[in-house]
Amino acid sequence: MRCGILLSQKNKLWVIKALDKRTGRTIAWELGNRNTKTFKKLYDKVKHLKKAIFYTDTWEAFAKVLPTKRHVIGKRYTNEIERDNSNTRHHLARFTCRTKVVSQKVDMVDSTLKLWQALTMYSNVFLIQAFQRC
8 A cells, every 4th residue: 555756865755555356446645754743644634434444564654543353464456456556657657766867845746646547447537538539
C-alpha cells in the first residue's frame, strides 16, 4: 500500500494508497512521510468501510493502525497494489527515480494523482475519446 516519490535528494514524499481488491481501483491515498501518522490519515479515509478486509505486507505501521480482525498480512495478497504502483511509475514520470519531472509541491503531486485516477477510470475513457474527436 505504499510507493515512494523522490522530491529532492534529502526528502522523500511517500504515497500510501488503498485499492479496492475487487475492481483494482485506487480508492484513497495519502502523501507524507513513511510513518504511522501518515498511514493513520489514510486509514481515516477508509475506516467507514466496515466490511473491508485489509491485505498488507509486514510494514509495522499497518499492524499499529488496522483492526486486527480485518487485517491480513502477507506478500501473496499485495500483488494488485504492486502492479498499481508499477503502472503509476510507468505512466507518470514524476513517480520514477532520478527524474527531472518533479514538483516540490505536495499539492502538485496530489493533483497529478487525481488527474491520473480520472483519466484511467474506465467510465471516463469514452468521454476522453469523444473529446479528442472534436
